[in-house]
Amino acid sequence: MRVALFVTCINDTLHPRTGQAVVTLLERLGVEVDFPAEQSCCGQPQFNTGYRHATEPLVRRFDRAFRDYDYVVTPSGSCAAMVRDNYPRIGAKAAAEGRGRRLVDAAALAVPKTYELTEFLVDVLKVTDVGAYYPHTVTYHPTCHGLRMLGLGDRPRRLLAEVRGLELRELPGAEECCGFGGTFAVKNPAVSAAMGADKVRQVIGTGAEVVCTVDNSCLLHIGGTLARQGAPVRPVHIAEILASTEGSPR
Amino acid sequence: MSGTYLGMPAFPRAAAAATRDSRLRANLRHATHTIRDKRAKAVAELDDWDRLRAAGAAVKDRTLRHLDHYLEQLETAVTDAGGQVHWAADADEANRIVTRLVRETGETEVVKVKSMATQEIGLNEALAEAGIRAYETDLAELIVQLGRDLPSHILVPAIHRNRSEIRDIFRREMASWGRAAPEGLSDSPAELAEAARLHLREKFLTAKVGISGANFMVAESGTLVVVESEGNGRMCLTLPETLISVVGIEKTVPTWQDLEVYLQLLPRSSTAERMNPYTSTWTGTTDGDGPRTFHLVLLDNGRTDTLADTVGRQALRCIRCSACLNVCPVYERAGGHAYGSPYPGPIGAILTPQFRGTEGTLEASLPYASSLCGACYEVCPVAIDIPEVLVHLRERVVEGGPVVRNGVRTVLRPARGHAAERAAMRAAGWAFDHPDALRRGMRLAARTRRLHPRRLPGPGRAWSDTRELPAVPAESFRDWWQRTRGTSGREGSAE
Numbered sequence: 001m002r003v004a005l006f007v008t009c010i011n012d013t014l015h016p017r018t019g020q021a022v023v024t025l026l027e028r029l030g031v032e033v034d035f036p037a038e039q040s041c042c043g044q045p046q047f048n049t050g051y052r053h054a055t056e057p058l059v060r061r062f063d064r065a066f067r068d069y070d071y072v073v074t075p076s077g078s079c080a081a082m083v084r085d086n087y088p089r090i091g092a093k094a095a096a097e098g099r100g101r102r103l104v105d106a107a108a109l110a111v112p113k114t115y116e117l118t119e120f121l122v123d124v125l126k127v128t129d130v131g132a133y134y135p136h137t138v139t140y141h142p143t144c145h146g147l148r149m150l151g152l153g154d155r156p157r158r159l160l161a162e163v164r165g166l167e168l169r170e171l172p173g174a175e176e177c178c179g180f181g182g183t184f185a186v187k188n189p190a191v192s193a194a195m196g197a198d199k200v201r202q203v204i205g206t207g208a209e210v211v212c213t214v215d216n217s218c219l220l221h222i223g224g225t226l227a228r229q230g231a232p233v234r235p236v237h238i239a240e241i242l243a244s245t246e247g248s249p250r
Numbered sequence: 251m252s253g254t255y256l257g258m259p260a261f262p263r264a265a266a267a268a269t270r271d272s273r274l275r276a277n278l279r280h281a282t283h284t285i286r287d288k289r290a291k292a293v294a295e296l297d298d299w300d301r302l303r304a305a306g307a308a309v310k311d312r313t314l315r316h317l318d319h320y321l322e323q324l325e326t327a328v329t330d331a332g333g334q335v336h337w338a339a340d341a342d343e344a345n346r347i348v349t350r351l352v353r354e355t356g357e358t359e360v361v362k363v364k365s366m367a368t369q370e371i372g373l374n375e376a377l378a379e380a381g382i383r384a385y386e387t388d389l390a391e392l393i394v395q396l397g398r399d400l401p402s403h404i405l406v407p408a409i410h411r412n413r414s415e416i417r418d419i420f421r422r423e424m425a426s427w428g429r430a431a432p433e434g435l436s437d438s439p440a441e442l443a444e445a446a447r448l449h450l451r452e453k454f455l456t457a458k459v460g461i462s463g464a465n466f467m468v469a470e471s472g473t474l475v476v477v478e479s480e481g482n483g484r485m486c487l488t489l490p491e492t493l494i495s496v497v498g499i500e501k502t503v504p505t506w507q508d509l510e511v512y513l514q515l516l517p518r519s520s521t522a523e524r525m526n527p528y529t530s531t532w533t534g535t536t537d538g539d540g541p542r543t544f545h546l547v548l549l550d551n552g553r554t555d556t557l558a559d560t561v562g563r564q565a566l567r568c569i570r571c572s573a574c575l576n577v578c579p580v581y582e583r584a585g586g587h588a589y590g591s592p593y594p595g596p597i598g599a600i601l602t603p604q605f606r607g608t609e610g611t612l613e614a615s616l617p618y619a620s621s622l623c624g625a626c627y628e629v630c631p632v633a634i635d636i637p638e639v640l641v642h643l644r645e646r647v648v649e650g651g652p653v654v655r656n657g658v659r660t661v662l663r664p665a666r667g668h669a670a671e672r673a674a675m676r677a678a679g680w681a682f683d684h685p686d687a688l689r690r691g692m693r694l695a696a697r698t699r700r701l702h703p704r705r706l707p708g709p710g711r712a713w714s715d716t717r718e719l720p721a722v723p724a725e726s727f728r729d730w731w732q733r734t735r736g737t738s739g740r741e742g743s744a745e
Contacts, residue, residue, distance in 0.1 A: 013726055037731075051679070144624055148624035177579045181623070187618045190270075191269060195580075224713075
């Protein structure tokens with residue numbers, strides 16, 4: 001089984017700890033993981049803002065980087081959803097514009113082997129107890145693309161439930177969007193901030209020390225709002241919680 | 251807020267103002283959360299909801315694919331049943347037809363059933379210019395009309411008003427439109443409803459002309475269908491001598507059997523009821539029963555153009571249930587008026603730019619009025635993938651491309667005002683396609699990270715006014731991997 005880590009641009013540049021946590025976690029579970037350096041951004045910021053054609057080189061790059069692997073694992077619900085939902089659309093539109101089937105083929109290869117981290121753990125490795133130890137109170141925010149585009153369901157919660165020392169606090173209104181939405185956060189800053197303020201109020205209300213998600217992009221917004229308010233809640237990616245052990249706590 | 255949607259500002263500005271209105275936000279939050287929870291329960295009662303939803307989408311898609319056929323079948327059936335059918339290519343033509351039809355009756359007052367299509371074309375304003383007064387008879391539309399306001403929700407047009415505001419409007423305005431509000435009117439729902447009932451009853455009993463829309467038109471029999479809760483619609487549909495219905499062409503369903511699917515989907519999705527209180531159906535005219543003259547005005551107004559777009563056409567499945575509004579976190583904060591059209595919320599954000607084109611400032615901003623959270627798609631009873639259409643329309647705004655306008659294929663130029671963004675996207679696209687360059691940039695950023703400002707100037711304030719910036723780490727993941735594991739694979743640059 002050849003497994004590649006698709007770390008995503010945001011984790012590569014701003015949250016390397018999350019990528020490191022995925023490597024630690026997968027290796028602990030006996031999975032040999034590779035990091036093909038040719039990888040880059042999935043193209044979601046461009047695509048979701050309307051620049052579909054600017055996304056195409058990144059689809060081709062994804063294809064080149066991961067072509068030789070059986071599985072592509074990514075610690076991001078929204079980047080996984082970008083590949084799964086939108087790469088086929090990009091391929092179909094390119095073909096309809098008379099530019100051949102190269103992107104259709106790239107999407108067809110990428111879609112079935114791309115997994116968000118918690119999907120890979122639960123569906124492919126068939127584990128929910130990953131041997132983690134994390135002695136903190138945690139609340140879980142299911143990010144929209146993980147929840148509604150990928151249909152992650154209760155996978156992340158099942159994984160968290162098996163973490164020793166972890167106390168999970170229910171987040172009221174959990175399924176409501178935090179207000180990040182990529183460029184939405186700066187194109188509609190007032191509404192984005194209002195949504196963020198409501199989300200953060202709920203997070204603080206749980207009394208948890210940590211708010212966790214499967215997406216650092218949403219955590220950038222939730223954590224940035226928490227930090228501006230001086231709230232003591234820490235934003236932590238689920239991979240870092242699952243990678244944490246007694247011997248090497250995070 | 252008064253009278254017209256014309257010249258409204260782009261969504262972000264109007265929405266920002268709404269987020270500062272704490273009473274509006276409280277009203278909207280309470281109302282949308284109440285109805286969204288009730289809807290979830292009503293839908294959960296049916297174990298075949300997913301199949302109903304798939305059928306709702308499939309029937310509409312099939313109908314839209316052969317819309318020319320079904321519309322002609324409908325016209326024939328309506329005509330055979332004693333009605334008259336008129337075809338309106340756009341709002342102006344529809345307004346001219348309706349104005350002429352009302353004038354031919356010699357009347358100067360009409361009563362109206364709640365109707366989205368007549369709001370879309372600005373019929374009340376057009377009639378007013380011709381000296382014809384249109385009375386809204388739906389309770390919420392009455393509140394909106396008396397308040398010289400605009401509707402802000404498809405199903406609950408006065409959702410932005412609370413009880414005490416409604417009492418004030420009734421006390422202040424009812425007298426100038428007809429029967430005044432009773433002395434000492436309180437804000438109890440029963441008293442408010444009674445005041446509206448007394449006020450409206452006069453209108454129903456005197457009006458000679460009724461104007462309606464329709465939720466559905468059954469092609470095989472030429473039957474129109476209005477689904478409502480109050481019964482006021484039925485008054486308008488049955489008491490006047492002349493009935494004029496203005497209906498978008500996409501409201502067609504082929505048969506009564508098809509209609510059955512929507513009569514299950516619509517009430518549960520909109521009012522969270524198993525069945526709505528009043529479903530009125532009429533087929534042409536019937537001697538001694540109801541209006542003696544019936545006109546059907548079939549409205550295009552951008553629908554055929556929308557049908558030409560293979561991605562965007564799914565918006566025409568919409569049955570105006572408003573479930574997407576009630577779950578939308580953006581609608582909840584921005585309110586309906588910010589969408590600048592009778593169609594607010596997620597569905598409005600994909601209907602308005604298609605019906606009107608994306609060239610206007612407001613229309614170009616609507617596809618961006620969403621965080622793409624997908625809650626709208628999840629609840630849509632006809633499975634319109636609203637996020638997909640939003641992104642598709644964003645592309646139309648920033649990249650331009652082929653569209654059909656007034657039946658003519660044309661190529662749109664990219665919208666103005668996106669030059670800086672386009673340059674930034676190109677630069678980002680280039681950087682992400684040149685990982686070596688990106689890595690050098692990241693190393694520079696890491697070395698200078700202590701110097702990074704905590705708040706950004708200019709456009710960056712949109713982020714940092716309310717949120718801290720993330721700290722740039724000392725080492726990127728890429729560099730960590732190379733340092734600890736060595737390289738693997740080739741990094742390469744653009745092909």
